[in-house]
Amino acid sequence: MHIPVLLNEVIEYLNLASGKNIVDATLDGGGYALAILEKIGPEGKLLGIELDGELFKQTETKIHEAGFEKSAILVNDSYVNLKTICEEKKFEPDGIVFDLGLSSWHLEASGRGFSFKKDEPLDMRFSPAAAKTALGVVNQYGPEELEKIIGEYGEEQFAGSIARSIVKARREKPLMTTLELVKAIETSVPEWYKHRKIHFATKTFQAIRIEVNDELNNVKKGVAAAIDVLKKDGRLAVVSFQGLEDKIVKEIFKKEVKGGRIKLAVSGTIRPKWAEQRENPRSKSAKMKVAEKIKV
Numbered sequence: 430m431h432i433p434v435l436l437n438e439v440i441e442y443l444n445l446a447s448g449k450n451i452v453d454a455t456l457d458g459g460g461y462a463l464a465i466l467e468k469i470g471p472e473g474k475l476l477g478i479e480l481d482g483e484l485f486k487q488t489e490t491k492i493h494e495a496g497f498e499k500s501a502i503l504v505n506d507s508y509v510n511l512k513t514i515c516e517e518k519k520f521e522p523d524g525i526v527f528d529l530g531l532s533s534w535h536l537e538a539s540g541r542g543f544s545f546k547k548d549e550p551l552d553m554r555f556s557p558a559a560a561k562t563a564l565g566v567v568n569q570y571g572p573e574e575l576e577k578i579i580g581e582y583g584e585e586q587f588a589g590s591i592a593r594s595i596v597k598a599r600r601e602k603p604l605m606t607t608l609e610l611v612k613a614i615e616t617s618v619p620e621w622y623k624h625r626k627i628h629f630a631t632k633t634f635q636a637i638r639i640e641v642n643d644e645l646n647n648v649k650k651g652v653a654a655a656i657d658v659l660k661k662d663g664r665l666a667v668v669s670f671q672g673l674e675d676k677i678v679k680e681i682f683k684k685e686v687k688g689g690r691i692k693l694a695v696s697g698t699i700r701p702k703w704a705e706q707r708e709n710p711r712s713k714s715a716k717m718k719v720a721e722k723i724k725v
């Protein structure tokens with residue numbers, strides 16, 4: 430269901446070859462994982478990590494049915510714990526890839542309120558272990574806190590009026606579903622904002638999801654851990670879909686280049702080719718950065 434983004438570029442820049450040990454830190458439906466397994470052959474090993482338990486089970490079955498049971502080590506956990514996972518599994522990676530954000534499956538089939546196009550309960554958690562839910566954020570956060578997350582994580586220009594509108598709506602009745610939230614957003618943005626290519630609720634939904642799953646802190650911790658565990662000459666590729674994540678990756682890479690542990694395998698950012706953007710509109714916002722470890 431989820432079409433992998435920048436797959437050829439990930440394969441190319443990870444320098445995949447038979448016998449390599451690779452971490453896919455965001456397994457999802459196994460789009461990258463299956464392609465990586467083909468390239469590293471029976472001599473290589475893939476360590477696949479996925480936080481979402483439901484998605485994990487489906488993908489585990491898929492990878493086993495594809496005949497890769499022996500070469501795939503699959504873990505239902507957060508990539509934040511990458512270091513411990515690698516230590517426990519005695520896994521020394523030659524390459525690590527992160528493909529950040531959510532899966533198309535979350536939007537289309539999870540039933541957890543990730544999409545503003547479906548009427549579902551406000552949840553938005555990747556894992557039931559998450560401390561927050563969208564329901565809690567929307568109904569319990571104060572107006573300033575709501576404005577801050579919608580403004581910062583959603584980069585939404587109408588964060589203030591959206592926050593006030595949510596607070597006003599929930600005074601009458603708690604907002605329980607995605608469409609109730611969409612309605613509160615709709616009443617707070619100008620008419621022209623409702624007729625743009627990007628749906629008026631997109632940024633608010635993104636912000637709430639990031640808050641619920643603590644996504645930006647996870648990226649910081651996960652990418653830092655990846656640099657720690659990577660073998661010398663190993664490669665790290667990070668695909669992100671929004672500016673805030675890309676900025677975090679850029680800053681970590683900059684600091685580590687300065688410290689002499691890594692070098693950039695490509696300067697700047699790799700973007701999907703036009704053909705991919707045309708075939709898979711979701712890929713349009715993708716940006717990939719690649720580093721190589723030069724000192725342990």
Ligand SMILES: C[S@@+](CC[C@H](N)C(=O)[O-])C[C@H]1O[C@@H](n2cnc3c(N)ncnc32)[C@H](O)[C@@H]1O
Nearest residue numbers: 433455457458459460461479480507508528532
């Ligand atoms: C964009 S998808 C990855 C797509 C995958 N590369 C493919 O081609 O099939 C991102 C995945 O990361 C998972 N995820 C999000 N946060 C995570 C975390 N902290 N640890 C592990 N997986 C996480 C999501 O559940 C989602 O399945």
